Structures are given as C-alpha cells and as structure tokens.
Amino acid sequence: MSDFWKTIPLLAALAAAAPLAAQTxxxxxxxxxxxxxxxxxxxxTGEAPATDDADQTAPSGLNMGQEIPTEETAQPGQSYVAxxxxxxxxxxxxxxxxxxxxxxxxxxxxxxxxxxxxxxxFALPEGAQAAAGSTIITPLETYLPGALTISVxxxxxxxxxxxxxxxxxxxxxxxxxEAEVLAFKRGAKAQMVIVPAAAPDQKITLPISLNGFTAxxxxxxxxxxx
Numbered sequence: 001m002s003d004f005w006k007t008i009p010l011l012a013a014l015a016a017a018a019p020l021a022a023q024t025x026x027x028x029x030x031x032x033x034x035x036x037x038x039x040x041x042x043x044x045t046g047e048a049p050a051t052d053d054a055d056q057t058a059p060s061g062l063n064m065g066q067e068i069p070t071e072e073t074a075q076p077g078q079s080y081v082a083x084x085x086x087x088x089x090x091x092x093x094x095x096x097x098x099x100x101x102x103x104x105x106x107x108x109x110x111x112x113x114x115x116x117x118x119x120x121x122f123a124l125p126e127g128a129q130a131a132a133g134s135t136i137i138t139p140l141e142t143y144l145p146g147a148l149t150i151s152v153x154x155x156x157x158x159x160x161x162x163x164x165x166x167x168x169x170x171x172x173x174x175x176x177x178e179a180e181v182l183a184f185k186r187g188a189k190a191q192m193v194i195v196p197a198a199a200p201d202q203k204i205t206l207p208i209s210l211n212g213f214t215a216x217x218x219x220x221x222x223x224x225x226x
Contacts, residue, residue: 076095077093079093080092080094082223085212085215085219086216088209088212088213088216089216090102090104090216090219090223091104091105099226102220102223103135104121104122104213104216108192108208109206110205111207116139116204116206117137117192117194117206118136118137119135119208120135122220122224123220123221129177130176131178131180132175132180132217133176134173134174135173136174137169138162140169142162142169142197143195143196143197146194150191151191152180152187152189152190153183153187153189153190155187158180160174181217184213185213185217188210189207191208193206
C-alpha cells in the first residue's frame with residue numbers, strides 16, 4: 001500500500017485534466033478558452049493527428065476533432081474512463097508500469113443543468129486520519145473566503161477552504177473520515193454550496209448525486225490497491 005502515496009500527485013493531475021464547464025448567469029464562470037465545456041470534451045483528449053484526407057477536404061479554419069482516449073488506446077499520461085457507476089465515473093491515468101491510479105469523478109451541475117464544478121474522490125490507505133481524499137474544482141470567479149460546504153441528507157454541513165487557483169479553476173483538497181464516507185454510501189442525497197465572487201451575499205447550491213457512489217468508490221479502492 002505504500003506505493004499508493006506515490007499516486008497522489010497523479011490523482012491531482014487527473015482532477016486538473018478533467019474539463020471544467022462554464023457556469024451561466026455570470027455568477028461563477030471559468031475562462032472558456034482555458035477550459036472547454038465538459039459537454040463537448042468529457043475526458044482529456046489525446047494528440048490524434050488528422051489524416052491526409054482530412055487535411056485535403058476540411059475547409060480552412062474547421063477543427064476536425066481528436067480521438068478521446070479509451071482504456072485500450074490511452075497512452076502514458078493520458079486519462080481515460082475505466083467504468084461508469086450511476087452518476088459517477090472511474091477515471092484513471094495511464095502509467096508506464098500499468099499501475100494506473102484511479103479516482104471516482106462527477107461533474108456537478110446547478111439547478112438549471114449548467115456544469116459548474118467537479119468532484120473527484122479516492123480511498124486512502126488504512127490508518128490515516130482521512131479515510132478518503134477528494135479534489136474539488138470550482139470556477140475561477142468563486143469567492144474564496146466563502147470556502148465551500150458539503151452536507152449529506154439532513155446531516156450538519158462541513159466547511160472546507162480552498163487551497164489554490166490555477167488555469168482550470170480553484171481547487172479544494174478535502175479529507176473525509178470513515179464516518180463521512182459511510183454517510184455518502186448510505187445517503188439519499190448530498191449537496192455542495194459555493195459563493196460567487198460577483199455576489200458574495202448569495203450562494204450556489206450544487207446537488208451531488210450519490211447514485212452509484214458505493215459501487216464506484218469500492219471499485220476505485222480495489223483498483224488503487226492492486
């Protein structure tokens with residue numbers, strides 16, 4: 001299990017590689033040029049050169065797209081979706097030695113269906129204070145002093161600070177206790193609340209679907225333990 005700690009930077013990179021879609025209404029949107037909408041690019045794309053035919057027939061200025069890496073075609077350093085569990089995906093990064101670190105991923109949307117935030121969860125080795133780690137990415141225009149809060153069902157909400165902001169958005173690296181992981185597994189619904197910088201007196205509530213969480217979490221834990 002000690003080798004697992006070496007995968008933590010890769011898991012963080014995997015979270016950063018996932019696309020962050022812009023939020024509407026101007027409350028908290030990322031730079032559209034830096035982070036394409038998740039609907040059109042649900043996973044990190046690989047460098048797939050266009051064919052000669054495409055170069056000859058494609059009108060000037062049109063993007064012919066790139067292949068999305070799969071578990072079979074992903075090259076070292078590329079992320080891929082290994083499996084889906086309800087509203088969660090098991091995303092992994094291909095490594096040279098084949099010991100691909102994985103995490104459970106969900107794109108969070110607001111009440112209007114707009115993609116706003118990303119949440120990735122992965123189990124940690126036994127004996128640590130946190131039973132699971134989570135990387136959460138929110139838009140750059142998030143009000144950082146407002147932090148973010150997470151709650152499950154009618155349980156008390158817990159507040160988490162942001163660690164840093166980068167081109168992809170603002171990052172919070174969160175730890176969950178065993179009891180909190182169990183609450184996710186047994187819960188009916190969860191939610192995350194963030195504050196937009198443009199309106200610090202308002203809050204944006206994002207539902208976190210727990211559909212598929214238990215099976216996905218256990219699958220990711222098993223994959224990272226191999």
